[in-house]
Amino acid sequence: MNEIHVAASAPVGTVTGNRGLIVEEPLIFEQGTDTGSGVDLPEPFDVPDRLGDFRRTGPIGLPGLAEPQVVRHYTRLSQKNYSIDAGFYPLGSCTMKYNPRLNEKIARTPGLGDLHPFQPVSTAQGALAVIHTLAGWLMELTGMAGVAMSPAAGAHGELCGVMAIRAAQEAKGNPRKVILVPESAHGTNPATAALCGYSVVAIPATAEGRVDIAALKAKLNDDVAGIMLTNPNTCGLFERDVREIAELVHGAGAFFYMDGANFNAIIGRVKVADLGVDAMHINLHKTFSTPHGGGGPGAGPTVFSEALAKFAPLPFVKKSGETFELVETRAQAGADAQPFGRMKGFHGQFGVMLRALSYAMALGKDGLKQASGDAVLNANYILARLKDTLSAPFEGPCMHEALFDDGFLKDTGVTTLDMAKALIDEGYHPMTMYFPLVVHGALLIEPTETESKQTLDLFIETMQALAAKAKSGDSEFFHAAPRLTPRRRLDETLAARKPVLRWSQKAD
Numbered sequence: 001m002n003e004i005h006v007a008a009s010a011p012v013g014t015v016t017g018n019r020g021l022i023v024e025e026p027l028i029f030e031q032g033t034d035t036g037s038g039v040d041l042p043e044p045f046d047v048p049d050r051l052g053d054f055r056r057t058g059p060i061g062l063p064g065l066a067e068p069q070v071v072r073h074y075t076r077l078s079q080k081n082y083s084i085d086a087g088f089y090p091l092g093s094c095t096m097k098y099n100p101r102l103n104e105k106i107a108r109t110p111g112l113g114d115l116h117p118f119q120p121v122s123t124a125q126g127a128l129a130v131i132h133t134l135a136g137w138l139m140e141l142t143g144m145a146g147v148a149m150s151p152a153a154g155a156h157g158e159l160c161g162v163m164a165i166r167a168a169q170e171a172k173g174n175p176r177k178v179i180l181v182p183e184s185a186h187g188t189n190p191a192t193a194a195l196c197g198y199s200v201v202a203i204p205a206t207a208e209g210r211v212d213i214a215a216l217k218a219k220l221n222d223d224v225a226g227i228m229l230t231n232p233n234t235c236g237l238f239e240r241d242v243r244e245i246a247e248l249v250h251g252a253g254a255f256f257y258m259d260g261a262n263f264n265a266i267i268g269r270v271k272v273a274d275l276g277v278d279a280m281h282i283n284l285h286k287t288f289s290t291p292h293g294g295g296g297p298g299a300g301p302t303v304f305s306e307a308l309a310k311f312a313p314l315p316f317v318k319k320s321g322e323t324f325e326l327v328e329t330r331a332q333a334g335a336d337a338q339p340f341g342r343m344k345g346f347h348g349q350f351g352v353m354l355r356a357l358s359y360a361m362a363l364g365k366d367g368l369k370q371a372s373g374d375a376v377l378n379a380n381y382i383l384a385r386l387k388d389t390l391s392a393p394f395e396g397p398c399m400h401e402a403l404f405d406d407g408f409l410k411d412t413g414v415t416t417l418d419m420a421k422a423l424i425d426e427g428y429h430p431m432t433m434y435f436p437l438v439v440h441g442a443l444l445i446e447p448t449e450t451e452s453k454q455t456l457d458l459f460i461e462t463m464q465a466l467a468a469k470a471k472s473g474d475s476e477f478f479h480a481a482p483r484l485t486p487r488r489r490l491d492e493t494l495a496a497r498k499p500v501l502r503w504s505q506k507a508d
């Protein structure tokens with residue numbers, strides 16, 4: 001096995017093209033051989049051949065490698081990734097907060113981590129107790145009447161909520177045609193509405209970054225099934241008129257879906273039920289400090305009002321006396337229930353639920369309230385210290401995230417994208433860029449409550465130094481960034497359309 005690949009032209013001056021521990025290496029499929037193996041398997045018993053035509057005739061196509069080759073390959077790959085354990089991750093709206101080690105310890109408890117969803121319910125009482133207890137916390141924290149625990153992510157929770165809205169409208173005789181979505185909504189909101197067969201009608205934002213109530217009134221009619229409102233919205237602002245919005249929507253016979261991905265800004269302070277909300281998903285992987293990013297599992301439990309709770313999907317956990325029961329069919333759900341179906345084969349992302357419950361119980365209700373306070377305080381600290389260096393489109397204070405536009409880069413030849421690329425060289429994951437669309441060249445920064453003042457100060461000073469460099473006319477510095485990453489700046493369109501994934505295709 002040839003593990004060292006001498007680069008045709010080694011731009012960094014090493015013979016391998018490696019830079020210390022940043023190793024240039026082929027895909028594992030290109031490294032492996034048909035005969036290599038990390039395990040010794042015993043000779044098969046002399047069994048009669050019952051497979052007949054199903055027997056494989058060609059090679060299996062899996063890369064054969066020894067265990068250390070596999071371990072090194074994946075360890076190196078993991079170290080090329082930015083992660084919340086490696087550094088500050090100011091990605092707006094995504095709430096990349098630190099995942100406490102305690103959560104991980106709890107999730108690895110053998111009796112819980114090794115369960116199988118087909119196990120008899122009598123042997124999984126503890127797991128059902130976890131799901132039931134977390135459901136209770138989510139209902140208590142939001143004041144809502146019901147919750148579906150099975151959605152696997154925020155967008156999946158939105159789907160669950162809008163499917164319940166559709167079921168409720170159908171039960172009234174007409175599913176209706178339109179979902180209203182404010183301009184400041186997260187992109188998943190219109191996508192969800194469209195996936196459920198609704199047409200999306202946008203509601204413009206006011207000059208101060210909130211829903212335009214007059215425009216909303218003009219769009220409400222008998223065709224409208226509901227509204228999807230992100231609150232706090234993606235400008236990092238609380239929709240102050242949320243109660244009036246709920247009343248207007250209900251007055252038109254429509255339902256109010258609140259995108260609760262940013263629940264971390266209000267947890268312990270606002271009872272969502274008091275706002276007139278009918279359905280809201282909660283991103284456990286944001287608010288409740290469970291891992292996410294890189295396509296990892298999250299969870300998007302969806303809470304429901306009295307009006308929608310009976311349409312919630314199966315399955316759910318019910319407590320009878322000291323026993324936890326799994327309600328899996330319409331018949332078991334009872335005469336009043338009209339579940340619209342299921343969101344997943346089993347019960348949802350159980351490992352994520354365990355971590356979330358661990359976080360909730362470790363902090364307690366008062367600790368969760370402090371977490372939202374600290375999240376908002378940290379964002380306002382960033383806003384206050386950077387608003388004169390960068391440019392802030394809206395009057396503060398903000399909620400959990402600080403929004404800037406690219407006004408400060410005017411005539412510098414440096415763009416929001418260039419700033420982000422330069423930040424990578426400084427050891428930071430970039431902030432959210434060019435979103436929300438309601439401001440020009442947006443830079444959206446969410447520090448979360450888990451960052452120390454030292455971390456925030458260093459980040460602020462980095463941003464100030466970069467802004468000063470941009471204003472000094474050194475645009476070359478930015479256009480050449482990133483310099484220190486495994487790959488330099490890519491042609492983003494080409495990289496998305498025609499990704500070069502194989503070592504053998506690599507152009508030096």
Ligand SMILES: *Cc1c(COP(=O)(O)O)cnc(C)c1O
Pocket residue numbers: 093094153154155156186188230259261262283298300
């Ligand atoms: C993250 C986010 C979502 C989507 O959540 P996923 O878990 O990524 O599917 C929806 N809305 C808002 C406001 C978000 O920040």
